[in-house]
Amino acid sequence: MHELMELTKKLITFRSMHSRPEEIRRCADFIESFLRDIPVTVKRQDVEGIPSLWVLPSAGRVPVLFMSHLDVVDAPEALFDPVERNGRLYGRGSIDDKYAVALSMILCRQHMRELQAQGRGQESLRFGLLITGDEEVGGYRGARAVLPHIPADFAVALDGGSLHEIIVKEKGILRLKLTARGRTAHGARPWLGQNAIEILMEDLAAVKTLFTTETDDHWHRTLNIGMVSGGRSVNQVPDTAEAHLDIRYTENDDPEAIVEAIRRMVRSQVDVLEREPLFFGETAGPVTILLQLVPNARLGRAHGASDARFLSQFGIPGIVWGADGEESQHADNEHVVIDSLLRLYDILDQFVRRLRQG
Numbered sequence: 001m002h003e004l005m006e007l008t009k010k011l012i013t014f015r016s017m018h019s020r021p022e023e024i025r026r027c028a029d030f031i032e033s034f035l036r037d038i039p040v041t042v043k044r045q046d047v048e049g050i051p052s053l054w055v056l057p058s059a060g061r062v063p064v065l066f067m068s069h070l071d072v073v074d075a076p077e078a079l080f081d082p083v084e085r086n087g088r089l090y091g092r093g094s095i096d097d098k099y100a101v102a103l104s105m106i107l108c109r110q111h112m113r114e115l116q117a118q119g120r121g122q123e124s125l126r127f128g129l130l131i132t133g134d135e136e137v138g139g140y141r142g143a144r145a146v147l148p149h150i151p152a153d154f155a156v157a158l159d160g161g162s163l164h165e166i167i168v169k170e171k172g173i174l175r176l177k178l179t180a181r182g183r184t185a186h187g188a189r190p191w192l193g194q195n196a197i198e199i200l201m202e203d204l205a206a207v208k209t210l211f212t213t214e215t216d217d218h219w220h221r222t223l224n225i226g227m228v229s230g231g232r233s234v235n236q237v238p239d240t241a242e243a244h245l246d247i248r249y250t251e252n253d254d255p256e257a258i259v260e261a262i263r264r265m266v267r268s269q270v271d272v273l274e275r276e277p278l279f280f281g282e283t284a285g286p287v288t289i290l291l292q293l294v295p296n297a298r299l300g301r302a303h304g305a306s307d308a309r310f311l312s313q314f315g316i317p318g319i320v321w322g323a324d325g326e327e328s329q330h331a332d333n334e335h336v337v338i339d340s341l342l343r344l345y346d347i348l349d350q351f352v353r354r355l356r357q358g
Contacts, residue, residue, distance in 0.1 A: 001342050004106045005089070007034075008341075009082040011098040012091040016133070017074045021049055024133050027070050028053060031101065031131060038109050040122050047141035050134045054146060055108060058123035063355050064286060065128045065152040065316075066107070066348070067143065067307060068100035068159065069135035073330050088335040095325030095336040097135065100158035103345055104129045111352065126355045128152065135159065135307050138274075143307035147314050154286045155318035156348075157308040161300065163340045166290065167320035168281030169301035170308060174247040174255045175274035178203055178266065180230075184239040193237030197230040200241040203266035207245070210261060218303060221249045221258070244273075248303060251278055279309040282317035289354055290321075293347050 014027035028044070028051035035042045035055055045052050056062055075092035082091035089099075108129055115124050130150065132142030161167040180200035185193025204225060211223040223245060230241025249255055255275055263270045281287075283299060291297055302320065311318040324340035 001345070004102055004341070004345060005084075005338070007102040007106060008089065008094070008099045008336075009084075009091075011070070011102055012082040012093050013080055014070075015077075015080050016071050016093070018071060018134075018137055019074055024071055025049070025051060028131075028133060031070065031105065034105055035108065035129075038112050040108065040112060040125075045146060047145050050132075050141040052130070052132045052142045052146045054128065054130045054150065055122075055125075056128040056150065057125045058121065060151075062128040062150060062152040063126050063154065064352070065130055065150060065155040065318075066100075066104045067130045067132070067155055067157045068104055069097045069132045069139075069142070069307065070101055071133050071136045072096065072098070073136050075332075075334075079332065079334070084338070087338050089338055089341075090333065090335040092334055094334050095323065096329040096334065097159050097322075099323055099336045099341050101131055103158065103341070103348070104131065107345065107348060107352070110349070127352050132307065139307040139310060143310045144313070147310050147316065152316050154282065155308075155311050155316050157306055157311070157318060157320045158322050159306045159308070160302055160304070160320040161322050162324045163322075163344060164294065164297045165300040166281075166287065166297055167302045167308075168283055168287075168299045169251075170279035170305050170320065171248040171250055171303055172253075172255060172278040172309075173274060173276040173305050174249060174258060174272070176245040176247065176259070176262070177271045177273055178207075178243045178245065178268040179271070180241045180268040182237065182239050182241075185237040187233075187235035187237060190237050193239070196238045196241040199267055200228070200230065200243055203268045204243055206265045207262055209265075210258065211247075219250055219301065221247060221253050222303075223247055243268075248305075249278075251280075276305060276309055277312060279305070279312050279320070281308070281311075281319045285317065286351075286355070287319060289351055290319075290347070293350055 015023040072093040079092040182194035182196035227244040231238035324337040
């Protein structure tokens with residue numbers, strides 16, 4: 001357990017932000033070196049500078065794949081100095097998702113040592129690892145690029161939920177850009193122009209009427225107006241204005257219908273920038289083993305999205321699960337609850353041993 005904590009702290013010190021691509025590669029190099037020293041065969045793929053690393057049994061299908069990611073969102077320098085306080089480990093990536101990378105690495109080393117003591121090798125490993133470098137920016141060059149080549153029967157995305165909540169459903173993503181066009185004129189004579197910002201504001205007010213549902217659990221489609229821009233000078237009527245929308249939808253929504261409804265009600269041009277499916281997880285099979293190991297755990301759902309959506313895309317049953325972070329992901333007080341991390345390691349260790357016995 002000491003090694004797990006120390007490795008998590010070491011990984012936090014890498015500034016593996018997408019504003020520092022060399023640090024992402026340096027972190028991947030460290031992980032690759034650690035795994036090769038176990039020793040295991042590590043495969044690496046770099047897509048447009050984004051590294052992915054995976055370790056699999058030498059042949060055949062993978063009973064369970066543990067997924068994690070080494071990239072983090074931007075943070076000030078101080079957050080890359082891990083701090084242990086009041087039973088929590090603080091630092092950027094502590095819960096999202098460096099603890100999971102460290103857990104996977106230590107778990108792999110422990111089980112390989114046991115297999116080697118029995119005269120067996122990597123071919124007998126009952127699980128695989130996939131560690132990617134772009135989950136925070138969509139996962140397109142990581143999980144989506146690698147998962148088609150991994151014959152996994154089940155996967156655990158160690159990137160969400162909590163020790164007592166196993167995520168089996170995540171909302172889908174729809175990202176749109178609205179572009180309003182008007183006619184420029186001098187700001188002193190606005191009647192001679194057509195203000196694109198005003199057009200955009202009217203359109204945004206209309207779009208919001210499609211998102212008026214409010215329930216206690218918020219399991220309904222939501223809208224966030226994330227970016228708005230327009231105009232070049234205060235004394236000029238703007239002829240263009242743009243807004244970027246982040247829509248999260250549920251299984252009760254048709255994303256195509258949402259787009260068409262918006263197009264009918266606005267004057268702006270509507271462009272679909274991103275459309276990602278919901279994640280539907282596994283509720284039987286290996287999940288029943290986990291529920292036996294954590295009898296007070298429940299199956300839940302999440303409003304955010306993760307690389308788990310690619311599991312659904314490629315037909316791999318799976319779940320999203322992890323240690324407790326008390327919803328501190330991406331915050332200045334990001335942390336992992338240490339007891340939950342150690343408990344999670346024990347549970348996954350027992351889980352893999354049951355698979356090995358099977």
